[in-house]
Amino acid sequence: MNALQLLGYIAAAVGLQILLAVAILIWRRDPNQSARLDTAVSPRSGAVAWEGLRGFRVALRTYEDPAQTQCSFTLAPVDGVRLPPFKPGQFLTFSLAVDGPDAPARVVRCYSMSDTPDPAQYRITVKRALAPPGKPDVPAGIASGWLHDQAKIGTLVDVRAPSGQFVFPTDDSAPPVFIAGGIGITPILSMLKAALADQPDRAAHLFYGVRNSRDHAFNATLSQLAEGHPGLVLHILYADPAPEDALGRDYDLPGFINLDLLKQTLPHGRHAFYICGPDPMMKALIPALLGWGVADADIHRESFGPQTAVPRPAASPVAGPALAIGFRRSGRTLDWAGRDANLLDFAERHSIAVEAGCRGGSCGTCETRLISGRVQYAAKPEFDITPGHCLLCVATPVTALELDA
Numbered sequence: 358m359n360a361l362q363l364l365g366y367i368a369a370a371v372g373l374q375i376l377l378a379v380a381i382l383i384w385r386r387d388p389n390q391s392a393r394l395d396t397a398v399s400p401r402s403g404a405v406a407w408e409g410l411r412g413f414r415v416a417l418r419t420y421e422d423p424a425q426t427q428c429s430f431t432l433a434p435v436d437g438v439r440l441p442p443f444k445p446g447q448f449l450t451f452s453l454a455v456d457g458p459d460a461p462a463r464v465v466r467c468y469s470m471s472d473t474p475d476p477a478q479y480r481i482t483v484k485r486a487l488a489p490p491g492k493p494d495v496p497a498g499i500a501s502g503w504l505h506d507q508a509k510i511g512t513l514v515d516v517r518a519p520s521g522q523f524v525f526p527t528d529d530s531a532p533p534v535f536i537a538g539g540i541g542i543t544p545i546l547s548m549l550k551a552a553l554a555d556q557p558d559r560a561a562h563l564f565y566g567v568r569n570s571r572d573h574a575f576n577a578t579l580s581q582l583a584e585g586h587p588g589l590v591l592h593i594l595y596a597d598p599a600p601e602d603a604l605g606r607d608y609d610l611p612g613f614i615n616l617d618l619l620k621q622t623l624p625h626g627r628h629a630f631y632i633c634g635p636d637p638m639m640k641a642l643i644p645a646l647l648g649w650g651v652a653d654a655d656i657h658r659e660s661f662g663p664q665t666a667v668p669r670p671a672a673s674p675v676a677g678p679a680l681a682i683g684f685r686r687s688g689r690t691l692d693w694a695g696r697d698a699n700l701l702d703f704a705e706r707h708s709i710a711v712e713a714g715c716r717g718g719s720c721g722t723c724e725t726r727l728i729s730g731r732v733q734y735a736a737k738p739e740f741d742i743t744p745g746h747c748l749l750c751v752a753t754p755v756t757a758l759e760l761d762a
């Protein structure tokens with residue numbers, strides 16, 4: 358082989374490599390490719406989904422409040438492929454490998470996304486759940502504690518695709534009123550940012566209640582949003598101002614968000630309410646809004662579910678003979694006598710493997726095919742149940758059942 362031939366071979370090899378590199382780049386950037394990988398758009402939740410769990414790496418951690426009880430985690434997909442968009446307000450379901458003497462090996466928990474969609478990363482913000490006051494023997498929150506203490510930059514977590522019905526529809530013309538209590542700010546912030554990005558001059562109100570400046574999260578972000586959007590009115594309430602907190606500088610009002618405040622502040626006319634906060638806030642505000650004449654359809658709400666580790670009261674004992682509950686795949690039939698709060702607790706107590714996430718009827722993780730029989734729900738679940746299925750975490754049986762579990 359002469360020198361000229363050798364040069365030709367080298368040039369051809371280099372050319373081939375360049376072609377290959379360009380082809381790989383185009384393949385990775387092709388949105389259709391990621392759509393294939395990310396599988397289908399769920400017609401029920403509207404979320405673009407991947408099947409099962411997907412690996413994410415913690416790319417960034419940021420505390421959002423001075424007390425450092427609320428930490429944001431920015432998560433990048435390990436496969437590096439573009440992420441599907443989510444609807445502002447939706448959440449991710451995590452399966453965390455939490456090892457410890459008192460903890461099960463895996464815990465499943467939901468966390469709302471606290472930012473607007475980005476094809477490269479998602480962001481969640483997690484509040485550390487402490488043991489209830491005066492109960493030092495009770496363990497602190499398992500998943501939130503693990504995320505705060507163990508999830509460093511580079512830590513891997515397994516995540517299900519975005520889901521949830523508590524979303525901001527940009528096509529609703531009614532001025533939005535966002536109401537957040539404590540960590541309930543996470544989906545609300547995502548919605549608020551989306552609402553203002555969609556219509557920068559939009560009239561909107563945010564009522565945000567926290568204890569005081571120490572757990573006042575996203576302070577700078579919210580002030581910047583208000584400065585950049587004259588239509589946005591912020592109402593910051595401190596329930597228990599700290600000695601260093603100044604009314605008018607740090608917060609607008611002392612106390613809790615209540616109907617009188619909304620009546621005094623909001624202009625006349627229809628509004629769409631988006632509410633997320635602790636149970637007492639939701640229990641007080643929602644009936645008050647309905648009583649004020651707000652249509653149920655204009656009150657969009659999410660609660661962060663029952664405290665997952667807390668034992669729940671049993672359902673009503675069954676009058677008469679116990680109901681036979683068949684778990685077809687496990688090959689077992691068990692008697693339901695009303696000892697458990699729901700079918701999920703019942704199945705778990707009998708060591709029947711069923712997947713669960715929110716345990717409050719929001720995420721759909723526990724959805725199970727109902728082969729025969731009837732179930733009931735104390736309140737309509739937030740998750741839109743597939744016909745012929747039931748949500749074990751919020752269902753109790755009305756008749757004997759045959760479940761595909």
Ligand SMILES: Cc1cc2nc3c(=O)[nH]c(=O)nc-3n(C[C@H](O)[C@H](O)[C@H](O)COP(=O)(O)OP(=O)(O)OC[C@H]3O[C@@H](n4cnc5c(N)ncnc54)[C@H](O)[C@@H]3O)c2cc1C
Pocket residue numbers: 448464466467468469470481482483484485486487488489495496497498499500501502521540543544660661662663664665666667668715716717719
């Ligand atoms: C749709 C959805 C979205 C959510 N979004 C967010 C979010 O954006 N940010 C966020 O921080 N959270 C969010 N949550 C809540 C989150 O999923 C977890 O429930 C929360 O982090 C607590 O989980 P944990 O494992 O840390 O606590 P757990 O271990 O489940 O404990 C919860 C609480 O119970 C206490 N406890 C434990 N055992 C007992 C006992 N025997 N008796 C009495 N008390 C007990 C613990 O001390 C703790 O305070 C969301 C929930 C849902 C359903």
Ligand code: FES
Pocket residue numbers: 712713714715716717718719720721722723724740748749750751
């Ligand atoms: S576990 Fe989320 S709906 Fe049942």
